[in-house]
Amino acid sequence: MRETHSARVGLGTRIGRLPHVVGLGLLTLLLLAAVSFAFPPFLEVDNVKSLLDDTALLIMLAVGEMFVLLTRSVDLSVAANAALTGMVVALFNAAHPGAGMLPVIVIAIVMGAVLGAFNGILVWKLRIPSIVVTLGTLSAYRGLVYIVSGGAWVNSGQMSPMFLGLVRVPILGVSVLSWIGFLVAVAAFLFLRFSVSGRNLYAAGNNPNAAAYAGIDVGRMQFLAFVLSGAIAGLAGYLWVARFAVAYTDVASGFELQVIAACVIGGVSITGGVGGVVGVVLGGLFLGIIKNALPVVGISPFWQMAVSGLVITVAVVLNAGARRHEGRRILEESEAGA
């Protein structure tokens, strides 16, 4: 009863009270303005398109990761999942170029979901902490990429034109890849806002004890989150391979850290139950802009990694500062002001 907990007030769990999201939105705009001031061509159409394509993948994976974070877990295996699924669909496409795109997409999503379900089962049924489970599967899934590919690359020449072309088809001037990222975000938003399972994800992470009293199976919610995260990672795996026109063992290596960073910058609480899609999308855009801007504004390649890390840290610190622990309110209000 008397534990002290930090005041995480209204971080995008409800519409209409979005102070964090508004702040992050302004920060992102400010960053965009600063970059385009230093390097005006940054806002040219081609560059913006490429920026959107890059961030679409990050945003998709971050949305999946958010499901997991909401339930007080973490999924470190998203990037490895994407790499493995991407490799498998690339090999499938190389072997059966005439099979069309439907099987490719179905395989990507189902396989990703199965890999996620494996994480989820271990967390749910064996009660192993998710960080341990996914640290293991991170290596296991990455290792399987070597095994299924024999360490060899699948090049664009082995992929069918459909496989490569689908993500690049422009609709209203924006690529299918960017549209898919957008649709995943919208679907996630609707799911979290209007479905019972989505709401229960928040409840399970916000107070697992209370969730148990309300008849919500916290473990099953964690399982669901891992399956969703995995399915999205699988889809992202195909998109990644198609966009970069190559599948190899190191696809998206280490990308899980950027995914988690996007979530944290976007206001998702690492301790569960707090966060929203809008914040995660902004967090992804924020990171995407930094990554794309550093090379063009003339920062030496030697410095880029350190600078982007520094910016992420600053964003996270600012974010944490907003929810600083302010002690309990015990004194009567009238006195407290005095």
Next chain:
Amino acid sequence: MTAPILTMTGVTKHFAGVRALVKGELTLYPGEVTALIGENGAGKSTLVKILTGVHHADEGSITLGGEVVRIPSADAANRLGISAIHQEAVVFDDLSVAENIFITERPRRHGMVDWAEMRRQTSKLLAELDPRIDPAMPMRQLSVAQKHLVQIARALSHEARVVIMDEPTAALSHREVAELFTIVHRLKAEGRAILFISHKFDEVFEIADRYAVFRDGAAVGQGLVSDVGRDELITLMVGRSVDQVFPKAVVPIGEELFRVEGLSRGREFADVSFGLRRGEILGVYGLVGAGRSEVMQTIFGLNRADAGTVTLEGRKLVIRSPEDAIDQGLGFVPEDRQISGGILRFSINDNIALPSLSRLAGFGFTRRGEERKLADEYVSQLQIKTSGIAQRLEELSGGNQQKVVIAKWLATHPRVLIMDEPTKGIDVGAKTAVYRLMGEMVAQGLGIIMVTSELPEALGMADRVLVMRRGRVAALFDRVEATAEAIVRAATDA
């Protein structure tokens, strides 16, 4: 007489071999309030958890409305019309009031959560309870009393036939309790059965029609409140006379040892002043959430004070961290033994030596031999029941765990020992052992500050009782003038 709505017979529950409930009997009648009375560890919360489907009974049967029922899950309890209002607000702080109420069955349209309908129904439910609560507010912004009301609204939304209230008044002011009782009367008039759990006998006699007393996991008596007196209930609950439970040692009280003057911190507490004399046990009483633990944590350096001074033996202390506090002669036995008090997976040896490591160390290296000697010394001195000092803390009983935590602080040779709820969650026999130990400690010239929420403990053990209310000192009573009524009035009157 009307037929009972709910009957529990022979309900038994064991946890890892420890029996929590033995042949629990309970009968609830529609339109009546039954008070469930018992000390900590008497089996009340186990009973509630069985009724709400969180735990499952090993044996026994539950009859609801004439039919034998099984309550395999919290969901099932809701569907059967059993709803609980928990003391430790079991709510979702970052979700809205409306969603907290409808967490198990959110209104839906076309398969999607219908927020407008949820808010509308919430407004309707809250209109009669507390119209000031906005359905869209996050739960975090509500007071404890309002959180209770939201849980009551949840029960009403389920058309609950049985409403369990687990110490609903523990953190409420006088006025809030009166408001709550108005609502309880309304629930009664609507024919619902209410199980009312409380430590406070005044409330039991005010609101309850029937009582059921539990002791050491067993039902020891039930009947009509009108047929029973307060002393009878206390004897039933404790199972022994008050003198045996509180072996208050006669210790000469010396000069002032320790003084806190004008201590304030943010919105937690303001202008707290008190003194502690050599050989004295100062009881600090208040409702849950009155700021007592916050004051103690600040004195001990866990938090920074905004203003105020702390002096020990006439010397002003500068305490920036618990390390400073320990160095300068303070010890702190925290409330939650298993979380802050001891490290469950460490051995008894490691637990006792922990705050003394640097004192025992030589040239920066810890000395295991010295540590073991220290642990052995305290294990025998405090009569800790264990197979040896290498045994892990988690393998001991609650009372022995608490002794280890106390030993750990005694080993630092404190001048002043702060004990936050020193007997919370341990059985009566172990309580008495802890009280004896406290008597021995003050006899050696220590001063003890004992934070307690249990009135009998404050009355039975303290030389003086300091009462806190809403972050301020409300009153200070000498042992002779400290009566239950005076203390409770000081703690609750607004």
